[in-house]
Amino acid sequence: MADDKTTTDPSLIERWLTEQQQWQRTFLTYMDSMVKNDDFLVHLGNALRGSLLAGKAYPTQPPPSASAPETPSDDRLDQILFALRRLEGEVHDLKLTLDELKGERKQVPKKTRPPKPREPQ
Amino acid sequence: MNDAGPEPERDQERELEALLELSRRGRAKLERLHEVLTTPGHYGTGATPAAVVYRENKLKLLRLLDETGQPRDGRPPVLFVPAPVSRYFIIDLLPGRSFAGYVAAAGFDVYIADFGTPGREDRFADLEYYVEGLVRRCVRTICALTRNEAINVVGYCLGGTLSLLYSALHPETVRRLVLLTTSVDGDVEGGIPWVAHRMGLAGEDYDNPRLVPAAEVKSWFEMLAPGSNSTLGRVSDLWDRLDDAPDRLREVRTMASWVDDVVAAPGRLLAELYRKLGPGANGLMKRTVTVGAQRVDFAEIAMPVLSVSAEKDTIAPAAGVDAVRSIVPHAEILRLPGGHVGIVAGRSAAALWKRTVEFLGGGVSPGET
Numbered sequence: 001m002a003d004d005k006t007t008t009d010p011s012l013i014e015r016w017l018t019e020q021q022q023w024q025r026t027f028l029t030y031m032d033s034m035v036k037n038d039d040f041l042v043h044l045g046n047a048l049r050g051s052l053l054a055g056k057a058y059p060t061q062p063p064p065s066a067s068a069p070e071t072p073s074d075d076r077l078d079q080i081l082f083a084l085r086r087l088e089g090e091v092h093d094l095k096l097t098l099d100e101l102k103g104e105r106k107q108v109p110k111k112t113r114p115p116k117p118r119e120p121q
Numbered sequence: 122m123n124d125a126g127p128e129p130e131r132d133q134e135r136e137l138e139a140l141l142e143l144s145r146r147g148r149a150k151l152e153r154l155h156e157v158l159t160t161p162g163h164y165g166t167g168a169t170p171a172a173v174v175y176r177e178n179k180l181k182l183l184r185l186l187d188e189t190g191q192p193r194d195g196r197p198p199v200l201f202v203p204a205p206v207s208r209y210f211i212i213d214l215l216p217g218r219s220f221a222g223y224v225a226a227a228g229f230d231v232y233i234a235d236f237g238t239p240g241r242e243d244r245f246a247d248l249e250y251y252v253e254g255l256v257r258r259c260v261r262t263i264c265a266l267t268r269n270e271a272i273n274v275v276g277y278c279l280g281g282t283l284s285l286l287y288s289a290l291h292p293e294t295v296r297r298l299v300l301l302t303t304s305v306d307g308d309v310e311g312g313i314p315w316v317a318h319r320m321g322l323a324g325e326d327y328d329n330p331r332l333v334p335a336a337e338v339k340s341w342f343e344m345l346a347p348g349s350n351s352t353l354g355r356v357s358d359l360w361d362r363l364d365d366a367p368d369r370l371r372e373v374r375t376m377a378s379w380v381d382d383v384v385a386a387p388g389r390l391l392a393e394l395y396r397k398l399g400p401g402a403n404g405l406m407k408r409t410v411t412v413g414a415q416r417v418d419f420a421e422i423a424m425p426v427l428s429v430s431a432e433k434d435t436i437a438p439a440a441g442v443d444a445v446r447s448i449v450p451h452a453e454i455l456r457l458p459g460g461h462v463g464i465v466a467g468r469s470a471a472a473l474w475k476r477t478v479e480f481l482g483g484g485v486s487p488g489e490t
Contacts, residue, residue: 012137019144026148026155033159043158046381050355052157052374053381054164059336081242085178089254092177096261 150363157370164378167213167233169222175262179237182259184266185213185225196228197296198263198272199481202256202280205236206338206386211379212277214466215372223474224275229481230267234259234280238384244332246387248286248394249413256287260294271296271424273481277465278302278437282398285405285422285445286412292421297481300428300445300452301473302437302461307403309441313341314399324395330388339383345435380462406447419448426452427480429464429473436461453480 010018033040039055046058167183170190175182184192201221203209213221213233225231234255239246263272273296276284281303288295304312317324325333362373397404397411404410410417426449430442445452457464457472464473 012134012141015141016137019141019148023144023148026151029155030151033155037159040158047154047158047359048356049352050357050359051381052359052370052377054162054374054378056165056382058381059334059339059383061334061336061340078242079245082245085242086250086254089177089258092175092258093261096258096265099265 150360153363153365153367153370156367157374160367160371162371162374163215164375165208165210165382167210167221168216168219169213169225171213171233174232174266175259177255177258179239179243180255180259181235181237182262183209183233183235185221185231185233187225193225193228193230194267196230196482198230198232198267198269199224200259200263200272200274201231201233202259202274202276202284203234203236204277204279205239205251205283205390206279206384208379208382208384209233209235211462211466214379215375218372218466218470220465220470220474220477224478224481227478227482229273229478232259232263239332239387241332244330244388247389248283248397251283251390252286252290252412253415256283257291260287260291264294269296270294273297273299275299275477275481276301276303278461279394282394282405286410286417288424288426289417289419289421290412290415292423295424297424297483298422298426299477299480300426300442301465302431302434302442303428303445304437304441305405305448306441306444307399307405308401309438309444311345311438312436312441313345314395316344317341317395318400324399325388325392327389327392327396330392333386333388333391335383335385338386339381342383342436376462376466379466406444408448422449423451425480425483427455427477428452429455429457429476431457431459431461431464433459433463434461 030044034044042057043052043054046053049058051058170186171183172186172192173181174184187193201209201212203212213219216222221231221233236255260272260274264270271294274284274288276282276299278301281300284298285300285303285305288298307314309315325331362370365373396402397409402409408417408419426445428442428445428449430437430439432439434442439456443454443456446454455476457469459467459469464470
């Protein structure tokens with residue numbers, strides 16, 4: 001927002017009044033964005049923490065009460081889930097190996113195919 | 122007598138003028154901040170068009186595409202391995218300011234391993250899972266896609282550690298290796314493990330690991346950057362920055378969206394790294410490091426290696442990075458002015474990008490088609 005310009009030099013008091021009006025406009029612009037744009041509140045919250053991080057809230061430690069203690073059954077479930085993730089990778093390894101073998105098979109006959117016996121003339 | 126009036130009144134007027142100027146400047150900063158916060162920009166994703174060519178758990182292997190949406194298959198493939206504790210897009214930050222994009226524009230077929238954000242079950246992921254699992258399968262997938270037996274690997278920070286270990290275990294699949302700000306000597310002062318060691322912290326629990334929250338990982342990085350670990354310090358820095366032009370502020374915001382967007386980390390991986398490579402153990406320098414049951418032999422690394430350190434790096438101190446020459450004597454050592462992030466994505470990053478492209482383009486090694 002540019003400051004209003006007048007042809008004659010305004011007095012100090014007039015300039016202060018203009019400045020007050022500009023502050024009101026700035027304040028209203030912020031209020032407007034806060035009401036209309038949910039992301040703006042997140043971004044403003046980040047800025048108040050000194051960060052221009054976009055798209056998500058600045059990482060903060062959750063309060064100790066927020067993290068529920070893990071039960072032994074949760075732990076076992078997580079271990080099973082992670083073991084499945086490992087298996088997922090190993091299956092991909094097998095698939096890659098199979099593809100390699102297929103590729104080799106396709107190549108081998110070409111290389112080692114014996115020449116056709118000549119027809120007796 | 123002066124016509125302008127008595128001295129006390131003039132003093133008061135001068136003070137009011139100064140206050141008015143202060144008010145204007147403060148308001149201008151807030152207006153600039155509003156503009157930056159409400160203008161769309163390039164935040165939180167890679168800058169170069171890419172296709173996902175492989176998925177596993179949270180990992181996505183991205184293949185960069187050219188302007189027509191096609192993969193480049195001219196020069197040999199290059200795999201970028203970023204640190205799994207941060208987001209991948211630091212190496213593909215902004216259009217016109219992307220390390221991976223620069224390498225791709227030089228004609229290389231570029232891939233990036235996006236490790237994603239670990240879930241709670243991933244706290245059990247260890248070094249073997251990353252090196253022999255994710256990184257190895259990324260390389261295998263690229264080799265299968267491009268029909269190459271060996272590819273180029275560029276590892277950044279902890280991603281460099283994974284790349285170094287992988288290259289020692291599977292040297293026949295790595296054509297050339299670039300290590301960016303990859304700490305090798307765990308006894309060199311500085312860096313997160315060293316600070317933790319000096320504070321007498323035991324590190325993470327290997328047997329009962331937790332998913333280390335992002336905020337905690339962030340707090341470790343903040344410990345290494347004086348002034349960034351207090352809200353007051355950060356707000357003060359931001360307030361000073363708001364004098365910059367909106368375009369510059371948008372660039373700052375893109376970078377902040379990487380710096381402040383750390384991800385949670387698998388506790389078991391951190392525990393293993395601290396135990397094996399941290400101060401005291403120093404398993405890379407002492408050549409005692411193992412991945413799973415395999416002993417890593419750095420003598421296997423015969424491919425050309427470029428190691429790059431940053432003079433002002435507080436995360437991976439340059440001396441600890443340059444120490445790679447002790448375990449890989451033929452490695453080319455390059456030290457650049459700047460910090461850990463600046464040399465990769467800052468305004469002076471062009472020096473690194475240019476040297477990397479020259480290095481990757483050099484010579485043809487066995488296994489390359």
